Amino acid sequence: ETGVTQSPTHLIKTRGQQVTLRCSSQSGHNTVSWYQQALGQGPQFIFQYYREEENGRGNFPPRFSGLQFPNYSSELNVNALELDDSALYLCASSSYREAFFGQGTRLTVV
Amino acid sequence: DQQVKQNSPSLSVQEGRISILNCDYTNSMFDYFLWYKKYPAEGPTFLISISSIKDKNEDGRFTVFLNKSAKHLSLHIVPSQPGDSAVYFCAATGSDEKLTFGTGTRLTIIP
Numbered sequence: 001e002t003g004v005t006q007s008p009t010h011l012i013k014t015r016g017q018q019v020t021l022r023c024s025s026q027s028g029h030n031t032v033s034w035y036q037q038a039l040g041q042g043p044q045f046i047f048q049y050y051r052e053e054e055n056g057r058g059n060f061p062p063r064f065s066g067l068q069f070p071n072y073s074s075e076l077n078v079n080a081l082e083l084d085d086s087a088l089y090l091c092a093s094s095s096y097r098e099a100f101f102g103q104g105t106r107l108t109v110v
Numbered sequence: 111d112q113q114v115k116q117n118s119p120s121l122s123v124q125e126g127r128i129s130i131l132n133c134d135y136t137n138s139m140f141d142y143f144l145w146y147k148k149y150p151a152e153g154p155t156f157l158i159s160i161s162s163i164k165d166k167n168e169d170g171r172f173t174v175f176l177n178k179s180a181k182h183l184s185l186h187i188v189p190s191q192p193g194d195s196a197v198y199f200c201a202a203t204g205s206d207e208k209l210t211f212g213t214g215t216r217l218t219i220i221p
Contacts, residue, residue, distance in 0.1 A: 004153075031207065033207075042114075042199050042211030042212050043211050045208045048208060058208070097142050097203060098144065101153035104153045
């Protein structure tokens with residue numbers, strides 16, 4: 001049990017739609033990161049938030065955006081969904097360089 | 111450009127024997143390395159980590175070895191148990207605390 005919870009666990013969306021994924025991070029962790037894991041691949045870094053500010057971004061287009069709230073919970077928003085956005089989206093909260101992951105949200109774009 | 115590589119997609123080991131999972135990296139800025147275990151439909155679970163100032167870290171049945179000159183690390187599991195069957199990811203990070211993952215090794219423990 002990592003203390004990191006994500007919602008929803010599964011989601012089906014149509015191409016072109018927008019989606020919001022949510023993450024409640026572990027108490028005391030002020031850094032949250034989002035990762036995308038495609039089938040058969042390792043997780044790929046999307047972006048990181050530290051104290052409500054974006055603190056690093058991976059190689060993802062601007063239609064991937066995020067927020068971190070004062071209670072350190074976080075959202076990942078994806079606009080104009082594409083079929084290739086189908087993946088497992090993982091949220092991680094970190095402290096002292098060790099990241100703890102939630103169970104993920106499985107997004108399917110049809 | 112894959113900065114963290116796990117060249118063995120799968121590994122089968124007899125129960126009770128040693129499992130050795132390998133990982134190579136290319137980025138010299140990485141100074142902290144982690145191993146995660148992942149079951150289907152779950153998020154990765156942190157197993158063990160090692161700082162670049164060490165060459166070995168041990169936690170129960172799990173030991174991670176780091177060879178900085180070779181840019182290579184390995185995870186040893188002794189003795190292997192059926193519950194260890196999962197996908198194992200190696201990850202590396204630098205001062206930015208962004209994790210770069212390998213593609214994973216599927217470990218199967220044979221009873």
